[in-house]
Amino acid sequence: MSKSILALCRQAPYGNALAREGLEAVLAAAAMDQTPAVLFCGDGVFQLVQQSPEGIGEKNLRRNIQALPMFGVETLHICRASLQQRGIDPVAIELPGAEIQLVENTTAFIDGFDHVLSF
Amino acid sequence: MKFTLVVYGAPHASEGAASALRFARALLEAGHSLYRVFFYGDGVHNGSALAAPPQDEQDLLGQWQRLQQAHNLDLVVCIAAAQRRGLLSESEASRLEKSAANLATGFTLAGLGQLAEAAAVCERVVTFGG
Numbered sequence: 001m002s003k004s005i006l007a008l009c010r011q012a013p014y015g016n017a018l019a020r021e022g023l024e025a026v027l028a029a030a031a032m033d034q035t036p037a038v039l040f041c042g043d044g045v046f047q048l049v050q051q052s053p054e055g056i057g058e059k060n061l062r063r064n065i066q067a068l069p070m071f072g073v074e075t076l077h078i079c080r081a082s083l084q085q086r087g088i089d090p091v092a093i094e095l096p097g098a099e100i101q102l103v104e105n106t107t108a109f110i111d112g113f114d115h116v117l118s119f
Numbered sequence: 120m121k122f123t124l125v126v127y128g129a130p131h132a133s134e135g136a137a138s139a140l141r142f143a144r145a146l147l148e149a150g151h152s153l154y155r156v157f158f159y160g161d162g163v164h165n166g167s168a169l170a171a172p173p174q175d176e177q178d179l180l181g182q183w184q185r186l187q188q189a190h191n192l193d194l195v196v197c198i199a200a201a202q203r204r205g206l207l208s209e210s211e212a213s214r215l216e217k218s219a220a221n222l223a224t225g226f227t228l229a230g231l232g233q234l235a236e237a238a239a240v241c242e243r244v245v246t247f248g249g
């Protein structure tokens with residue numbers, strides 16, 4: 001009765017708590033053996049670039065991202081258009097233990113899942 | 120059909136909170152079943168017993184509670200998101216040595232696993248707010 005689940009990460013890392021809470025939900029689901037696929041799109045792609053949020057008193061969200069492969073989320077899907085619109089070079093995104101997969105057609109990709117949890 | 124609703128919208132702040140309530144009522148009236156309502160992010164404030172909106176505005180908390188009683192709904196507030204925002208049950212308040220508890224009757228605190236489990240068993244997961 002298991003369902004395929006996609007977590008959609010749409011928020012920039014520190015503007016909205018949903019960025020952190022979304023990743024926490026992904027890790028919790030993965031810990032329960034219901035590992036969702038993850039797609040970063042819109043401002044959510046900013047979660048993937050290097051950050052130094054100490055200046056605003058925030059914990060670095062990259063730690064949660066880095067934990068994803070350890071929890072079984074081994075492929076990070078990223079919307080290519082979102083990267084291009086924000087001037088982010090895909091080559092600059094690297095995560096030890098994770099495979100980066102750029103998604104051209106996000107509509108078709110999202111359509112392939114039973115459920116979408118958008119964060 | 121079996122539904123789970125995920126609510127990110129805070130009551131009286133985001134339309135998402137009120138829309139979730141109306142959607143819940145509509146799906147029950149249409150004969151579907153509501154497996155769980157999971158309040159996450161700012162949506163945890165929907166479970167605050169201390170909300171006191173003006174009398175000429177809708178009472179979202181009271182409406183959730185009446186719907187919960189009528190249909191024995193599982194209204195789950197994410198415990199981690201709730202602690203951050205100051206929404207505590209009696210036992211959490213005492214464990215964290217806080218001076219008051221404010222989780223409304225009809226709501227329960229539980230972990231994120233309840234969201235994952237609900238997604239696994241429901242045909243539809245619908246998100247409000249955020």
